[in-house]
Amino acid sequence: MSIIKQGIYHPLTETTAIELALNLSIFSEDAKLSCNEIGDGNLNLVFHVVDTHAGKSIIIKQALPYAKVVGESWPLTINRAKIEADALKTFGRIAPDFVPAVYYTDDVLAVTVMEDLSHLLIARTGFINGETYPLISTHLGEYLAKTLFYTSDYGLGPTRKKEQVQQFINPELCKITEDLIFTDPYYDAETNEFEEGLRPFVVALWRDEELQFHVNVLKKTFLTDAEVLLHGDLHTGSIFANNSETKVIDPEFAFYGPAGFDIGQVFANLLFQVIVNDKKRDLFVEHIETVWDVFKNTFTILWETQNKEVLAQSTSFISYNLSKFFADALGFAGCELIRRTIGLAHVADLDGIKDEQTRLAAKRKSLELGGILIKQRKNIKDLGEFIEIVKGKIN
Ligand SMILES: Nc1ncnc2c1ncn2[C@@H]1O[C@H](COP(=O)(O)OP(=O)(O)O)[C@@H](O)[C@H]1O
Numbered sequence: 001m002s003i004i005k006q007g008i009y010h011p012l013t014e015t016t017a018i019e020l021a022l023n024l025s026i027f028s029e030d031a032k033l034s035c036n037e038i039g040d041g042n043l044n045l046v047f048h049v050v051d052t053h054a055g056k057s058i059i060i061k062q063a064l065p066y067a068k069v070v071g072e073s074w075p076l077t078i079n080r081a082k083i084e085a086d087a088l089k090t091f092g093r094i095a096p097d098f099v100p101a102v103y104y105t106d107d108v109l110a111v112t113v114m115e116d117l118s119h120l121l122i123a124r125t126g127f128i129n130g131e132t133y134p135l136i137s138t139h140l141g142e143y144l145a146k147t148l149f150y151t152s153d154y155g156l157g158p159t160r161k162k163e164q165v166q167q168f169i170n171p172e173l174c175k176i177t178e179d180l181i182f183t184d185p186y187y188d189a190e191t192n193e194f195e196e197g198l199r200p201f202v203v204a205l206w207r208d209e210e211l212q213f214h215v216n217v218l219k220k221t222f223l224t225d226a227e228v229l230l231h232g233d234l235h236t237g238s239i240f241a242n243n244s245e246t247k248v249i250d251p252e253f254a255f256y257g258p259a260g261f262d263i264g265q266v267f268a269n270l271l272f273q274v275i276v277n278d279k280k281r282d283l284f285v286e287h288i289e290t291v292w293d294v295f296k297n298t299f300t301i302l303w304e305t306q307n308k309e310v311l312a313q314s315t316s317f318i319s320y321n322l323s324k325f326f327a328d329a330l331g332f333a334g335c336e337l338i339r340r341t342i343g344l345a346h347v348a349d350l351d352g353i354k355d356e357q358t359r360l361a362a363k364r365k366s367l368e369l370g371g372i373l374i375k376q377r378k379n380i381k382d383l384g385e386f387i388e389i390v391k392g393k394i395n
């Protein structure tokens, strides 16, 4: 008898996840499946279902009706599973090399069944273990250029674009970002978490009116600039990699926002390695340079060859757009550095440093660099100047 209740949402267990997998005809009827719940993110359940005999496996991801990291006291729409599945399909059509295949979705169960990427490692974990993934920045530059161009008015045309804006309305997940990235770190909010050794720097940050003005401006950009379909949470914990492949997962925060947001999150999460990884610092600086160079070159080619807007193809207009994306990206990178240091959701790059003084020094650099990028973003004229500022702050 089936133990999956039809037409009703309920959280899966390892047993019911196997039953669901068998019902999908991905495995043979007599397959002996094993299943482990492997979710280590803040929000969802992730089941790894394996048929060892046939050498086949899948991932079943399910949204819970609350944020897993906090519990049932933080209710959260399960519609995020549909947003994530739709975004994976959209980005998968645009940049198939960099996105896991989606095999099946169920909006009632809030389930997405997708390609198992277990042969790769989460990039943040790989970096902390000493990997540098030589192709990751080339791949991310191409992924960003394609997804951000082909979902814009210029790549999609204004009518299709408006339909997609509607499809990806995602207020509850956006509100998390609005609070955790653009609001809570800048006052004494309950959600903040930081070590006492940082308190004098955090209090100074709460009193910094110039910083708050610029964060307000960046938040307004995030709230109002519906430029492109964003991944919306593009940190190195949302990227699987090895030395030849890169795959971007977990776009449940997808919505139409400013292109610089995804680019800035990539910059910031590479900057954490620039800050903490003394031995391989230069390689991570090069990764940041490569992300921007590949993004800029690929985006420019797409703009010049695929543009749906007759009048948009002037050098001055592409240059205007790239300058806006760059300045926004620097500001959003600054916000990500600060919120991952003192806000609710931290990063293992910083928190995993065992020695207290080394850890506090790294966190101070993250806060200082974040503040500079937020305040100076419009004065930093190019990539070279950005890198000079980073090196000046870190060394
Ligand atoms: N397609 C996949 N293949 C293999 N493992 C995956 C896959 N998707 C997610 N995982 C595993 O589950 C973890 C949590 O997934 P993620 O999508 O980041 O969840 P959350 O939305 O809760 O942050 C990842 O860190 C990874 O270990």
Ligand SMILES: CSC[C@H]1O[C@H](OP(=O)(O)O)[C@H](O)[C@@H]1O
Pocket (backbone or CB within 6 Å): 040, 041, 042, 043, 067, 069, 176, 177, 180, 233, 237, 238, 250, 344, 345
């Ligand atoms: C309560 S959500 C906090 C934080 O978690 C999300 O990350 P992930 O789903 O990758 O674990 C996102 O970054 C949110 O800001």
